[in-house]
Amino acid sequence: MDLDAYVAEHAGEWRRLEELLGRRRLTGSESDELIALYQRAATHLSAVQSRAPDPALVGRLSRLVARARSAVTGSSAPSxxxxxxxxxxxxxxxxxxxxxxxxxxxxxxxxxxxxxxxxxxxxxxxxxxxxxxxxxxxxxxxxxxxxxxxxxxxxxxxxxxxxxxxxxxxxxxxxxxxxxxxxxxxxxxxxxxxxxxxxxxxxxxxxxxxxxxxxxxxxxxxxxxxxxxxxxxxxxxxxxxxxxxxxxxxxxxxxxxxxxxxxxxxxxxxxxxxxxxxxxxxxxxxxxxxxxxxxxxxxxxxxxxxxxxxxxxxxxxxxxxxxxxxxxxxx
Structure with missing residues (x-):
């Protein structure tokens, strides 16, 4: 995998996902978009981990996917x-x-x-x-x-x-x-x-x-x-x-x-x-x-x-x- 090309290809999606996660309220279409981008980011993280496990990129995508997962599924009540x-x-x-x-x-x-x-x-x-x-x-x-x-x-x-x-x-x-x-x-x-x-x-x-x-x-x-x-x-x-x-x-x-x-x-x-x-x-x-x-x-x-x-x-x-x-x- 050409890591630089992969980042260049998908960086826009990651920035858009970060933008949506930073908003307090989302419209219905934006919520659907957030879910789709979350799923794609999770796929990207898996691909990077298996093919070109760059620590900095893996860390960034892991944090992004974790934030998106929390936004999509909701936070659980404290134990x-x-x-x-x-x-x-x-x-x-x-x-x-x-x-x-x-x-x-x-x-x-x-x-x-x-x-x-x-x-x-x-x-x-x-x-x-x-x-x-x-x-x-x-x-x-x-x-x-x-x-x-x-x-x-x-x-x-x-x-x-x-x-x-x-x-x-x-x-x-x-x-x-x-x-x-x-x-x-x-x-x-x-x-x-x-x-x-x-x-x-x-x-x-x-x-x-x-x-x-x-x-x-x-x-x-x-x-x-x-x-x-x-x-x-x-x-x-x-x-x-x-x-x-x-x-x-x-x-x-x-x-x-x-x-x-x-x-x-x-x-x-x-x-x-x-x-x-x-x-x-x-x-x-x-x-x-x-x-x-x-x-x-x-x-x-x-x-x-x-x-x-x-x-x-x-x-x-x-x-x-x-x-x-x-x-x-x-x-």
Whole structure:
């Protein structure tokens, strides 16, 4: 490539592009011209880089193309604004719009767990059949309470957070098949009910509820939200609703569910800290439960205040229009 000839041939286009970029307002025809010149300048930059990479010319064209790209595509919002919008709009509205699903999951889960606790608690002979007497005594007198303090608090918090995040992710993404998620929920509800029933049957109801309530309110709510989002995904391809194809419905609910899953990482981190540092602490039972109730109430207030406000403003928890899927025109 004869670099001097190439510059002489296209310098006029580059000057014109710089001129348009320097203007505050452009007419419609000038905007079209700017886009065309930007595309040509990008081609020129590629040609120079591959054939005659003169550092000065490459630098000039790179700056010109970058300015033009910014003018054509618009500048993106600062990352901190995107982060703030996620927690003030995106996450709460996605959780709020899915509330019938996760409230339904919470109701069914609680009915199974508390039903089993009451059943085994009032029928000690049935509780005694769940495991050998020695194993049940070990659970009631040592294992259940020791679980919360047998490891360093910071290690235990990380372990709990990781485990619960995996469970929440499983709930979200297994929801598309519905049945596996229901099995997971039933197994966990039965597990909580059996352990609670044994503790109640052996006269340790205060220990059970005193230890599980501080962190369990927020932790289980996060799992319920994840499960509700998962079931919503599964139902979207069964009944997509009017005006949507199954693919569209599945895509929309899946994007909202991913938003929920990301937000629950923080919620589960908070519940993990409570479980590691508050649950096994020497605070009175009423104080430990009070901390759990405050965290639980704060989450619900956050979701139903910010989420409802965003929903009334027309937010859906989905991606911005320009970031969603494109559709090919059809006759």
């Amino acid at each position: 901190w604004l995107t982060f703030a919008r996620f927690f003030t709009v995106g996450f709460p509205v996605a959780v709020y719009r899915a509330w019938p699903w996760w409230c339904g999951v919470a109701t069914a889960f609680s009915a199974v767990s508390f039903g089993l606790i009451a059943w085994f608690g009032t029928h000690p002979e049935l509780a005694a059949q769940l495991a050998p007497e020695s194993a049940l005594r070990q659970l009631v007198e040592h294992d259940f309470a020791d679980y919360y303090s047998e490891n360093p608090a910071q290690d235990f918090a990380a372990q709990v957070w990781t485990n619960n995040a995996l469970i929440a992710a499983l709930c979200v993404f297994a929801g598309v098949l519905i049945v596996p998620l229901i099995i997971v929920l039933i197994n966990n509800a039965v597990g909580v009910g059996e352990v609670g029933g044994v503790m109640v049957a052996y006269g340790k109801a205060d220990v059970f509820f005193g230890l599980i309530t501080p962190h369990g309110l927020l932790e289980l709510t996060a799992v319920f939200v994840a499960a509700g989002a998962g079931l919503r995904i599964g139902w979207s391809w069964i009944a997509p609703g009017p005006g949507r194809t199954r693919a569209q419905a599945l895509a929309e609910t899946s994007r909202a569910a991913v938003l929920i899953a990301l937000g629950l990482v923080v919620v589960l981190a908070i519940s993990g800290v409570i479980e590691a540092f508050v649950t096994p602490s020497g605070l009175p039972t009423w104080a430990r439960i009070g901390i759990g109730v405050v965290a639980f109430g704060g989450f619900l207030t956050y979701v139903f205040v910010l989420g409802r406000r965003a929903a009334l403003a027309g937010e859906t928890g989905d991606l911005a229009l320009g970031e969603r899927e494109d559709f090919a025109p059809a006759v």
